Amino acid sequence: MSLSADEYKQQGNAAFSAKDYDKAVDLFTKAIEVSETPNHVLFSNRSGTYASMKKFNDALKDANECIEINPTWSKGYNRRGAAHFGLGDLDEAEAAYKKALDLDANNKAAQDGLAQVHRTQEARSAQPDMGLSKIFSDPNMIENLKKNPKTAEMMKDPQLVAKLIGFQANPQSMGAELFSDPRLMTVMATLMGVDLNMPDLSASNSMPKEPTDAANEAAPTTEEAKPAAAEEAKPAAAAETPAAQEPEKMEVDEEDKNKVAADAAKAEGNKAYKAHNFDEAIAHYNKAWELCKDITYLNNRSAAEYEKGDYATAIKTLEEAVEQGRDMRADYKLIAKSFARMGNSYYKQDDLPKAIEYYQKSLTEHRTADILTKLRNTEKELKTREAEAYINPEKAEEARLQGKEFFTKGDWPKAVEAYTEMIKRAPEDARGYSNRAAALAKLMSFPSAIEDCDKAIEKDPSFIRAYIRKANAQIAVKEFSSALATLDEARTKDSEANNGANTKEIDQLYYKASSQRFQPTNSNESPEEVYKRAMQDPEVQRIMQDPVIQSILSQAQSDPAALQEHMKNPEIFSKIQTLIAAGIIQTGRR
Structure with a gap:
């Protein structure tokens, strides 16, 4: 990282x-x-x-x-x-x-x-420069030396070139070097136009074998300058390096010294915080903040105030952290942390709207999974609280009666509104969802009606009216298999809870779903065509391959009354009804 x-x-x-x-x-x-x-x-x-x-x-x-x-x-x-x-x-x-x-x-x-x-x-x-300033003032000096046959080869040495550049800036500094490097005599003679009858020293052993950093050669030495009278040949430019050569203690002057001291105070604060000595921790964080304006120290102080249970003070500290951080252009992650801790403090004060507000601000600065989870959980909790606070059985009954009145008048939208209010006032009452499903079905909103019926069944699994309304909606959207499954479940629940009080209505709806499922496209189909079409249905194929059904159908050919006896079994009833609807079994009703 x-x-x-x-x-x-x-x-x-x-x-x-x-x-x-x-x-x-x-x-x-x-x-x-x-x-x-x-x-x-x-x-x-x-x-x-x-x-x-x-x-x-x-x-x-x-x-x-x-x-x-x-x-x-x-x-x-x-x-x-x-x-x-x-x-x-x-x-x-x-x-x-x-x-x-x-x-x-x-x-x-x-x-x-x-x-x-x-x-x-x-x-x-x-110090007199013996005319050196004039000689070295030529801006083309280096190029001229590189072109001169006497000096061209030695000018390939970067160390020598660096020295000459340094002498251009400070000619007096050449004095100490002149007699230690024979090449300089050749250079001086060339610059002055004097023939010293000296051999070409470009290949002499005096040439350094390895070039060094030109900038280093051109740099002043660290000796202090002394008067010329005291040191006759001592070059003045090699006298001193600037007093500020040490990078002003690398800003460890006041700025970084304070930062180091502030971090030390912060470390002490952290120790006290871990030991649950929160007042002591706050004192250390305050000292750190006084030494160095870094909002990390304010964030830490707020954490100690939070652990003390002093949430209002923590919020004030964090507000200061955000304000100061904006002015100092602090890292956006630190600002995000301040906002998040404000959200935590408001949550502890049971002010969920404010907590949500500051969690959202934190995420705007820097998105993290932890704060996103806190935001979602707090929003969910607030929604639950608001819903619970709205519950009122008496108001729910008023809304139910109002919805019934609108439904009777045929004002389906108003009926939906009234039943919605009933659900909010009494979310555990299955009747609200079932009644709203009936109104939604009138508005041809069948998918929503099915959802409401499922909710009603979830609240009260023995509420048969919800099953029936769900099956009607499923038939309307041609989900015949699903409608039949719903009615099978309704028949079972009705038998258990109501002694089959709704059997007749369920059977009629079952036949309706089954017959529409296999509705022929041609009313003049022959029995062979009916059979062929029906056998294309996967469910019909499975039923006809069932050995039990095959036995029952064979028995029914000689004893029709036996079929009625077998149909008392719900599973057999369902399969026989499917075969009747498909036209495999002919009845007087067809």
Whole structure:
């Protein structure tokens, strides 16, 4: 899992303190990449690290980026001054440090850096350069040396090229190198147009075998400048590195020192929280917030207040967290956490609408499965409570009588409304669903009528009227097999609960469903055609293949009364009725 920008930054500071500059650069780079918004401090810290590595061009690039993000932050100009100083650009370094002091007159690093620049400028002025400034002022110097046959080969060495670039910025610094590298004598002679009758040293053993970083060679050394009178040949430009070369303690100045202290207070708060010492935890979180404005500390404080049962205070703390977080452009995940905890607090106060509101706000900031589940459960609970609060048997009876009146008048829509009100007032009364199903059937809304009948049967499995109304609706939508199954179930329940009081109505409806199921397309069908058509039905095929039915049909041919006796069995009755409806068994009714 990737870390936050702040976590990468802290690790980068630690790597810098350990002088592991490559690692520090990598960590600050990662912090820059994951930061929600451009962060000037991160570019400042990486600039300081590059300066410590003497990669002054990279340091300058990051310093400029830091200033572009926050032009009012004086420390960014410290970074620019340090980078220019490292490159030997004293005038630019001086301007940068002066700008830092304009923004913050008490900026100690800028004061020291400016003083250092002035000392170096004075040292340069105090030393004669023997005309070197004029020689090295030619912007085409490097290209001319590369083209000159005497120096062309040695100019392929990047180390030598880096030295010459450094001398262009600071000619006086050449003094110490002139006699230690014979190639420089050839270069000087070429630049001055003097023939020293020296052999070509481009292939001499003095040439380094391995090139080094040109930027490092061009960088100033760490010695302090001394007056020219004290050290005759000592180059002034090699005198000092800028005072701000240490990246201002990598912003571990006040900002990060406070952050470290705040995190320590937070850790103590966490210990107290786990030990259920919530007042102590709150005190530690308050200290952390005072040291560093990170809304994580407010979120933690609210958790302790929540555990104390002080939900109103927790909500106020979280409101402050959201307000401050918006101003500071805090991570949206932290804002989401604040809203979620506000939802939890309102839930504990039994204010479900408010809890739902803040769970929704949390999900708007950052969608998580946990908060989504809480939202859905709370919405469901609120709906259940509202439904329970609405229950009133007396009002339900009033609605039932009103629905009956509308039904009798043929006002089916009003009847549906009245029965719906009855259901809300008495959700466990099966009559409301059954009565509404009857009204819906009149409106030709058969699928909805079937659903209501199922609900009525669920509430009261012995409510036969619901079965009958369901079967009627199923027949209307030509679900004949389903209608027959419903009527079989109705017959069983009627026998158990009512001693078969509704048998006649059930049988008539059963015959209606069965006959419509096998309704012939041609009224003049021959018995053979009827039989052929009927045998195409899978259910008829299964019945005719049943050995028991085959035996009964064979017996009925010689003793028709035996068939009536067998039909007292509900299962046999159902199968015989299907065969009668299909036309396999002829009766007088057909």
